[in-house]
Amino acid sequence: MSPQPLPVRCHVVTGKGGTGKTTVAAALALALAAEGHTVLLVECEGRQGIAQLFDTPPLPYEERRVAVTRNGGELRALAIDVEEALLEYLEMFYNLRRAGRALRKMGAVDFATTIAPGLRDVLITGKIKEAVTRRKDGRPVYDAVVVDAPPTGRITRFLNVTGEMAGLARSGPIKTQSDGVMAVLRSPQTAVHLVTLLEDMPVQETADAIAELTAVGLPVGSVVVNMATEPVLPSASLARAAEGRLTGADLAPGLTAAGLPGDGALADALAAEAVEHARRWAAQDALRTRVEALGRPTVELPLLTAPIDLGCLFELAGRLEDHLGAEVAA
Amino acid sequence: MSAAEETPGTPSRPARTARPATDRLAPPLDLAALVADPDTRIIVCCGSGGVGKTTTSAALALAAAEAGRRVVVLTIDPARRLAQSLGLVELDNEPRPVDVPGVPGELHAMMLDMKRTFDDIVVAHSTAERAEQILENPFYQTLSSSFAGTQEYMAMEKLGQLRAGDEWDLIVVDTPPSRSALDFLDAPNRMSRFLDGTMIRLLTAPARAGGRAGFKFASAGFMIFTRIISKILGGQLLRDISAFVAALDTMFGGFRERATATYELLRKPGTWFVVVATPEPDALREASYFVDRLSAEGMPLAGLVLNRTHPPASTTLSATRAEAAAEAVDDGDAVAALAAGVLRVHAERMTLATREQRLADRFTSAHPEVAIRTVPAAAGDVHDLDGLRTMGEALTGADDDTPTGVPRARVLPARRA
Numbered sequence: 222m223s224p225q226p227l228p229v230r231c232h233v234v235t236g237k238g239g240t241g242k243t244t245v246a247a248a249l250a251l252a253l254a255a256e257g258h259t260v261l262l263v264e265c266e267g268r269q270g271i272a273q274l275f276d277t278p279p280l281p282y283e284e285r286r287v288a289v290t291r292n293g294g295e296l297r298a299l300a301i302d303v304e305e306a307l308l309e310y311l312e313m314f315y316n317l318r319r320a321g322r323a324l325r326k327m328g329a330v331d332f333a334t335t336i337a338p339g340l341r342d343v344l345i346t347g348k349i350k351e352a353v354t355r356r357k358d359g360r361p362v363y364d365a366v367v368v369d370a371p372p373t374g375r376i377t378r379f380l381n382v383t384g385e386m387a388g389l390a391r392s393g394p395i396k397t398q399s400d401g402v403m404a405v406l407r408s409p410q411t412a413v414h415l416v417t418l419l420e421d422m423p424v425q426e427t428a429d430a431i432a433e434l435t436a437v438g439l440p441v442g443s444v445v446v447n448m449a450t451e452p453v454l455p456s457a458s459l460a461r462a463a464e465g466r467l468t469g470a471d472l473a474p475g476l477t478a479a480g481l482p483g484d485g486a487l488a489d490a491l492a493a494e495a496v497e498h499a500r501r502w503a504a505q506d507a508l509r510t511r512v513e514a515l516g517r518p519t520v521e522l523p524l525l526t527a528p529i530d531l532g533c534l535f536e537l538a539g540r541l542e543d544h545l546g547a548e549v550a551a
Numbered sequence: 552m553s554a555a556e557e558t559p560g561t562p563s564r565p566a567r568t569a570r571p572a573t574d575r576l577a578p579p580l581d582l583a584a585l586v587a588d589p590d591t592r593i594i595v596c597c598g599s600g601g602v603g604k605t606t607t608s609a610a611l612a613l614a615a616a617e618a619g620r621r622v623v624v625l626t627i628d629p630a631r632r633l634a635q636s637l638g639l640v641e642l643d644n645e646p647r648p649v650d651v652p653g654v655p656g657e658l659h660a661m662m663l664d665m666k667r668t669f670d671d672i673v674v675a676h677s678t679a680e681r682a683e684q685i686l687e688n689p690f691y692q693t694l695s696s697s698f699a700g701t702q703e704y705m706a707m708e709k710l711g712q713l714r715a716g717d718e719w720d721l722i723v724v725d726t727p728p729s730r731s732a733l734d735f736l737d738a739p740n741r742m743s744r745f746l747d748g749t750m751i752r753l754l755t756a757p758a759r760a761g762g763r764a765g766f767k768f769a770s771a772g773f774m775i776f777t778r779i780i781s782k783i784l785g786g787q788l789l790r791d792i793s794a795f796v797a798a799l800d801t802m803f804g805g806f807r808e809r810a811t812a813t814y815e816l817l818r819k820p821g822t823w824f825v826v827v828a829t830p831e832p833d834a835l836r837e838a839s840y841f842v843d844r845l846s847a848e849g850m851p852l853a854g855l856v857l858n859r860t861h862p863p864a865s866t867t868l869s870a871t872r873a874e875a876a877a878e879a880v881d882d883g884d885a886v887a888a889l890a891a892g893v894l895r896v897h898a899e900r901m902t903l904a905t906r907e908q909r910l911a912d913r914f915t916s917a918h919p920e921v922a923i924r925t926v927p928a929a930a931g932d933v934h935d936l937d938g939l940r941t942m943g944e945a946l947t948g949a950d951d952d953t954p955t956g957v958p959r960a961r962v963l964p965a966r967r968a
Contacts, residue, residue: 239601421932422630453899454892457885475890479880481868490865490954494900495893526902 224257224292224364228549229412231353231405232367232442235376235430236416237423241447243270244529245416245522246369248537250296255542257292258364261352264300265345266371271298274529282306288531299352306344314394343382343399350402353410373415373430380406380413381437412442417512419446419505424512431515443544444517446509448524452502454495462499467492520544577915579960580854580922582825583947586615586721590821593714594853597726597735598827599837603858605629606933607827607926608725609637609660610942616656617943620720623659623713627706627727634662636935644668646713651936656720665705669695672708672809677798684798690791702727703738704810711813733844736817740810823853830860830907830962835914842918854922855914856946860907860962862927863900866955870901908962923960 232249236242243264250262261284264271269279275287280300288296308321355362371379378384382399405411413434417423427444434441452459461467469488476491477483512519522540525533585591596608605626612624623646629639637649637660644664651658673691674682685691695701706727713722726735816822824845828838838855845852868876877894880887911923926945933942950958957964 237601421934425631453895455885455888458889458892472890472893475880475886475893476876478887479876479890479894481876487865487868490863491893491897493864495896498896498900 224294227253227258227365229410229442230361230363230365231349231411232365233370233376233380233406233411233413234368234416234445235370235373235413236445236447237374237418237426238372240416240418240423242372242416243268243369244274244534244537245414245445245447245541246367247271247274248522248534249414249541250365250367251288251290251534251538252541252545253365253367254288254290254294254296255292255538257290257294259295259362260297261363261366262287262296262298263349263352263366263368264298265349265368267300267302269300271300271369274534275531301345301348303341303344306348310344310347339378339382340395342379343395343402346380346382346402346406347398350405353405370413373426376413376430377433377437377439380434380439384437407438407440409440411440413439414442414445415517416445416447418448419508419512421508424508427512428515431517441517443548444512444515444519445541446512446519446521449521450502450505450524452499454499454502458495459499459502462495463503465496467495467499518544518548575912575915575919576965577911577919577921577923577960578854579950579958580856580924581950582611582853582856582924583614583618583949585823585853586611586947587618587620589620589720591721591823592719592821593710593722593724593816593823595710595724595726595735595817595822595824596827596856597824597841599834602827602829602834603933604827605633605725606939606942607825607856607858607946608723609633610933610939610946611825612660612721612723613651613654613658613936613939614943614947615721615723616651616654616658619655621657621659621718622721622723623661623719624723624725625661625663625706625709625713626725627663627702629662629725630932630934633934636939644709649936659719663702663706663709665702666695668705668709669701681798685795688791688795688798690795694795701738703735706735707738707813708809711809711816714816733840736814736844736848740814817850818848820851823851825853825856827856827858829858830910832910835910839914839917842921852921854924857907857911857923857925857962859928860925861900861903862925862953862955862957862962863897863904864954865897866901866957866964868897868901870898870905873898873901904962911962925959925962 232246232253234242234246234249236245247262250260254260262271264280271287272279275298277285277287280298282300282302282305284297284299286295287298290296304325308325311321349366349368352363353361353366370376381403383396383403415427415430417427431441454462458467469484469490469492472488472492473483475483476488481487520541522537525536527533585594594608594611596604596611598604605628608624608626609629612622615622624637626634626637626639629637634640638647639660639662644661644667646659646661649658649660670686673685677685703726706724710722710724713719817824826838826841826845828834842852842855873894877891877898880894881891911925915921915923924946926942929938929941933939945959948959950960953959955964
């Protein structure tokens, strides 16, 4: 019995550096693989972040299984190597594999991808498109492909390959290739998700990226608020503390009851920390309103204090699964 | 395992274990003396992306101006609001004075325009006609605006220009936002290697030898290369590259010399590096690589700024005791709930600070000679002069001038024997 087909099959995950987009991409891939789907997680910046997350040796340019999920679901991962992708491309379209190897020795491949950074992006997105559209025995090999994409500052250029290559290649196979890639990326089976923190800069960059993506006709998916925290103070005291109206004297009776010195330096210090905590929380809440105003489906993932391991990824995946379920129902 | 053992930083084992009885202390970093010293001419702030290099650079420059010096801060990619507060509304690639009332020195700021800086080099190193050819070449336009490393190379070039003018007491440089702090040091070499490389030389060969005869120097592999490039990208690109390389030919020596000269400038007395990191494993790993690299290159390191730490307001109550007290008191009434909440806030804070201190200690075990200054996290982003001034005080204030008396080289007090 094959599982239900997924509505969106190409998930591109971006975010400002430091927002945890690799972790979110991995958790999203696990969420999609639940219920027996086969999912491919793609890394394109050669950082081997996926291998670190899943605690496996560095990934080669080859689709490797990194996790299994319930009901026979499977997650595979691929680290795209631009040189290998170019050689594969040369072989596929020109039957030039051996010549390609010789060129690589000369440093020509490195040269070509260096002088035309757009070429890099075409090769990577071309590989992603190939994985999304690959079929075997009449059905797609992958139910979904999740891309750990470049950061928000570069995402539109990365995905908008036809625009970027227009200056360099006006006709020929690269043009045809980029047109094919764009057709998949602009279709409703693709969604670009943005990972943010509740901090000024990441929220601003998320807003900018949504505007840029929309302008070139790329489909924006959800906003993922990562590393969200809960206030520790009782809600009744939160607003008062944020206004700075919480003092050591207010804490005295409670602290005395707890067997601690209720007067003096400790009470004042605790009050000061509580005020700072409440202010941080208020600032985050204001940003939460700004995220809502972006008008995209939003999901919050909690800050995990433990170092990220497979268990943590499954925990985050559970939250994303609920979010995806709600999205489909809506 | 007992609860006490689970809490990081709580010494709970007998002293017979391998753990040292006392912490190895990082030396304090005296940035106040560094920015005020007339012999300090260049400060380079580096570190991995997102650690607050730009704000650190701007805050240090402001502190230097407050110490009476004539300072320029070269920023690469400031956040919009910070740029506005420095008066950097337009990107004109020249230093502009920042209006800071009551400052004895002068603060100027500029934002790097990498394409314009590149254009200026081209113009300075060739005839007007040649320069025009190069500037209009589509391949040059790609190279100058999107070649990986152009930004770093141009930042260094601009630094060289600012220093050569000898107009400033102090130049503070923010480095480009790259994943690796090392990119800043590597990019100029990578760029000149690229412009001097085999492929470029093969491409120039026809031009140098004049016409088609030059192709006899080219290998069969190169012929395949040009064929493939034409096939995939179209012949136009190849023609653009050839024309660019031919026009650039006379400038090659110039490029290499400039890159070398600026690199040497970083080794000269009067230049200091300040490495910025947040108390996170990745950022500190990058900082560690960078420190090693500086020492290998013989470049002077002032120290490490550990940015966005969370020192608690009191260090007398441990996380474990605060948590236990919160549990004991929490019986549902409002007074107790408030006390429990506040105690839990403190427990979280102590746990976080303990983690940060442990990461800093790990860095110090690897680099015991590197001086450290911690800068507590502000409640929001630093985006105005007041924010920069507050940060400047945290960077340059006296080492032991904190509410808890914990020296500013640390987040938590050192363990004693």
